[in-house]
Amino acid sequence: MAKVLMKGNEAIGEAAIRAGCLNYFAYPITPQSEVAEYLAKRMPEVNGVFLQGESEVAVGYMIFGAAACGERVMTTSSSPGVSLMSEAISYIAGARCPAVFVNIVRGGPGLGGILPSQGDYFQATKGGGHGDYHLLVLAPDGVQEAVEMTMMAFPLAEKYRGPVMIMGDGLIGQMMEPVEFPENLYVPPSNKDDWATTGMDKRGSTKKNIVKSLYLDPKVLNQNNLTLKAQYEQMKREEIRFEAYNTDGDYQALIVSYGTMSRVCKTAIDNMKEQGLEIGMIRPKTLFPFPEKAIHDAAIKPSCKRVISIEMSMGQMIEDVERSLKGKREVTWFGQCGGDIYTPEEVAEHVVSLLKNN
Amino acid sequence: MGKTFSRPEALSDAHTHYCPGCTHGIAHRLVAEVIDELGIRGRTVGIAPVGCAVLAYNYFSCDFQEAAHGRAPAMATGMKRVRPDLMVFTYQGDGDLASIGMGEIVHAANRGEKFTTIFINNAIYGMTGGQMAPTTMPGQRATTAPTGRNVEETGMPIRMCELLSSLATPGYIARQALLKPQYINKAKKAIKQAFEYQMAHKCFSFVELVSTCPTNWGMTPLNALKWAEDTLIPYYPLGEFKKPE
Amino acid sequence: MQKEVMFAGFGGQGILLSAKLLAYAAMKQGAQVMWIPSYGPEMRGGTAYCTVVVSDRLIGSPIIKNPAHLVAMNRPSLEKFAPVVKPGGVVLINSSLIPVRSGRTDIQELIVPANDAAIQLGSVKCANIIAVSAFAAKSGMVDIEILRKCVQEEFSSKPKLIPINMQAFDEGLKIAAAS
CATH class of the missing domain: 3.40.50.970 (Thiamin diphosphate (ThDP)-binding fold, Pyr/PP domains)
Incomplete structure (x- = not known):
């Protein structure tokens, strides 16, 4: 069709x-x-x-x-x-x-x-x-x-x-x-x-x-x-469904994001890749059941220094991400919830600054 | 001599949980007799309310759904819209229908949904233990109106038949009572009429049944019947309020 | 390769339709497209804007900070969005309603008296068609003949409106060619 x-x-x-x-x-x-x-x-x-x-x-x-x-x-x-x-x-x-x-x-x-x-x-x-x-x-x-x-x-x-x-x-x-x-x-x-x-x-x-x-x-x-x-x-x-993006090789940080926000993150990841910075992402397609294992396994990769839950909310999914990581990695939140959505440039800027301060 | 009286097929062989002297049993029986007489048990679905009749699905021998407080008319709407061939009735009390479910019943009636509502008005909340209902009479005592209903604060009792009759959409709206045999015969006729309008896909049909609640009124069953006759019937007059056409 | 164009103007100027026609044409050419409207209180009489993204690969972010091009149908739109257009982009200015210019030297201004030209054709309502064809011709974002067919199809349920909109389409091409 x-x-x-x-x-x-x-x-x-x-x-x-x-x-x-x-x-x-x-x-x-x-x-x-x-x-x-x-x-x-x-x-x-x-x-x-x-x-x-x-x-x-x-x-x-x-x-x-x-x-x-x-x-x-x-x-x-x-x-x-x-x-x-x-x-x-x-x-x-x-x-x-x-x-x-x-x-x-x-x-x-x-x-x-x-x-x-x-x-x-x-x-x-x-x-x-x-x-x-x-x-x-x-x-x-x-x-x-x-x-x-x-x-x-x-x-x-x-x-x-x-x-x-x-x-x-x-x-x-x-x-x-x-x-x-x-x-x-x-x-x-x-x-x-x-x-x-x-x-x-x-x-x-x-x-x-x-x-x-x-x-x-x-x-x-x-x-x-x-x-x-x-x-x-x-x-x-x-029924767990998710998409892994740019996770085949090494990456310095893992983003967890879903829905519209994940599309913004994909563009940010592509742009950072062009600058030589590798960032991976797990995108849950089912929020319940939650892809706990996929996130856990992606986060504990030795190259991965940061895990960031990027949401159009004040940090809700982050609780499930934390639960998935079982204390093995710290996870931080980035997002806003007034109706404006962060641009790929703003997401990249945030990720870069996190890695600098690491 | 042949058998002259038996349990309607549409009623299950079950003991009800209703209190002695309660008129729910009569109402159940009348609805069941009508279902039998019309031969529609195999395509009838009832909807139980929240209230004393919440377990009605145990007493009828047809398909049943159980609604949340007051939402039976919305469920009946959903059912009739997707399965117009089913015969659907809601069975609701006064707290369920006239308080928390006021919005659902008014809009279902106004859309002219082709189902039947049996409305049990005994002027009190039964299952939750005798609290004031929208239909509680002025001065009538209830656990949440310990000195009697003060209409200055809570308004006058709502007359559902009169209210629904004011809608411009055609419908069948009647009020009968379950207090004595003459009334009960008329009540059955009204229920049958209501189901017949539904069978003909004619209109929304609504039968209010003035009932008693000896337990929560704190009366003997006989005194309850007398009190209802003397107090409720003058305020809630019987008869057909509206017919289609 | 990804290109974005933002259409902006008053509610009622046919902003969303112009953008949709462009998106349709790009889709028919086989490109990935996305049409992102502004929605909210500003729909009612204020500034309406809509972004179309056209790309040869899967489109990521629907949030576009710096569009490649701008079609400004009223003055507030030009003033608000011209500064964010990427260098080298086309900025269409509806000069019938906008007496000023973008003030930028690193973009290509396309001056189109869309309302005046539409009134001359018989209806101010087709100003958006003049704008979209002029923009398409100047920017090369979509194939002109495919876009023309999309305009025709859009009005297929109101055939009386086809001739004037086709005239409007040609008028837009003429203005772009002369610029």
């Missing part, structure tokens, strides 16, 4: 349809409203469902209701909206329903701003809602990867019967890049007859299905949480 030039937000909407998700509920919020605008036009063309809910709170439960019926379903929002949806996300995780949430992150806390940010790292990877649960979190670095991750998100959500989040940022949502919609990423929906409320007639069963998250018996609740934990452990074995 030929490449088309698309905005990240629109491409995510189209990717959902290509992934066989014909159900979309959302509430407008900058900088992701183009997904809703795009799908408002596009869903009727494919006999799909588009509905603008009255709030992100309600949308979260529209997603829950639809997902509990076993249908592929998605919503998109941005930071304050995802906070409101976090209640439903906890219920969906507890009730074990597959669903896809996209967060086109903007600055926070509170209303924050509308410019790009990665300030929702903790919310996405450590919870957000209440209770013992995780989301599988995919972090694209551009429009093409946003498309691929959106398409992958639905089968992943079904594999683990849980919510999957795509964490982009305002820039990925707003910018246009050429994209291709890879047909081989389409995976037919899994059979959900053993748990989904599809109606007994439809599945030819006399056994009712109940989708719920309430387990008053402590042993049963514990068992449900153990089931979830087993899934998260399986994700750590099977």
Whole structure:
């Protein structure tokens, strides 16, 4: 298929349809409203469902209701909206329903701003809602990867019967890049007859299905949480994705960075290479599960003197990087979170000054 | 002589956890009888609220989902939009529907979502232990209104049927009661009517059932019925408030 | 080899569209492209700007501090962005609305009275098309014939607008050739 030039937000909407998700509920919020605008036009063309809910709170439960019926379903929002949806996300995780949430992150806390940010790292990877649960979190670095991750998100959500989040940022949502919609990423929906409320007639069963998250018996609740934990452990074995950049040879410092920020770092690394300075990078593509081993192994290379977590947040991912290094290397943070993004020149300047002071 | 009375097929063979004298059992039975009579059990999905009826999925023998507090209408919306062929009902109490879930019920009704809501109004929070509800009567005592509801501070009780009837979108809105056989017969007719409108993909349908809570009202079941008749019925008049067309 | 151009002007001047057309043309030529809009409160009537990056390899940073070229459609844009253009770049100045010059000697100024020329053609709305074709001709960033096709396609759903925009396109080429 030929490449088309698309905005990240629109491409995510189209990717959902290509992934066989014909159900979309959302509430407008900058900088992701183009997904809703795009799908408002596009869903009727494919006999799909588009509905603008009255709030992100309600949308979260529209997603829950639809997902509990076993249908592929998605919503998109941005930071304050995802906070409101976090209640439903906890219920969906507890009730074990597959669903896809996209967060086109903007600055926070509170209303924050509308410019790009990665300030929702903790919310996405450590919870957000209440209770013992995780989301599988995919972090694209551009429009093409946003498309691929959106398409992958639905089968992943079904594999683990849980919510999957795509964490982009305002820039990925707003910018246009050429994209291709890879047909081989389409995976037919899994059979959900053993748990989904599809109606007994439809599945030819006399056994009712109940989708719920309430387990008053402590042993049963514990068992449900153990089931979830087993899934998260399986994700750590099977779903970790990352990109290693310029790590084949020796390098004096290792950058850990993801999403838009990692693209800036790549350019900085290329520019430093031209100046004769070798810097490596590990880019997590999954934020949960986190590529702990890859970061650890890259950081302990003898040539590597510094490890820097470069983020569009005030130092959130750095905690996972520290955890990965098990005390063997010190890691420092570099970033900002007001909406401005460091340029490749500023990143390079920072790295050079760190190495000088070493 | 043949069998004249039996458990509806749509009810499970289970003992409920409801208190003695509680009218939830009657409401469950009426909904189940209607499901049986319409022959829709195999394509019905109920949604349980947060509240006394949270375990309703154990008592009905059809598919069920369990919502968060007040969000059942949003879940029902999600379900009906992606599976319009399913028969969907929410079963909600007054704290769930008229307090924390006010936004969801008003917007679902206003969009004319084609599902049915059974609204149990017993003027108090049951499961959490007798706190004040939006439907608690002026002067009525509750654990969070120990000297009785002070309407100067908390406003007047909300009449959901009247409020939803004010929406311009067509719908079926009715209030009946579960206090005596005549009322119960009318309540069943209203529930059946509501499900029939849903079957015909006609409109949103809403049946409020004035109910009792002897435990949290601190009354015997009989006194509770009398108090509801004397106090609730004058403020929450029975009848059909709105019909489509 | 990577080149960037920043389009800047008032909201409503068709800045985003000019940039998109250029990005389309570059993509059709087989290049890697990126179109990065400014978004935010400044969209509403203030300065709108948009950067297009064209490269023969994978594009890294979407954050461009020093673009190779600038298309300035109003005075605040010129004053704000002309100082950051890389030496040797093209700075298009919409002289209908900008009475000043960049003040730089290490760049190539391209003076285009885009609004006046557009009004003469019958609609001020096509000033952005005049600007983009003039810029493309001067900078050589994309193939002119491919860009022309992209403009045509852009208006294919409103065929009535094709003739005037084609005239605008040619006008831009003429102005660039005369400069």
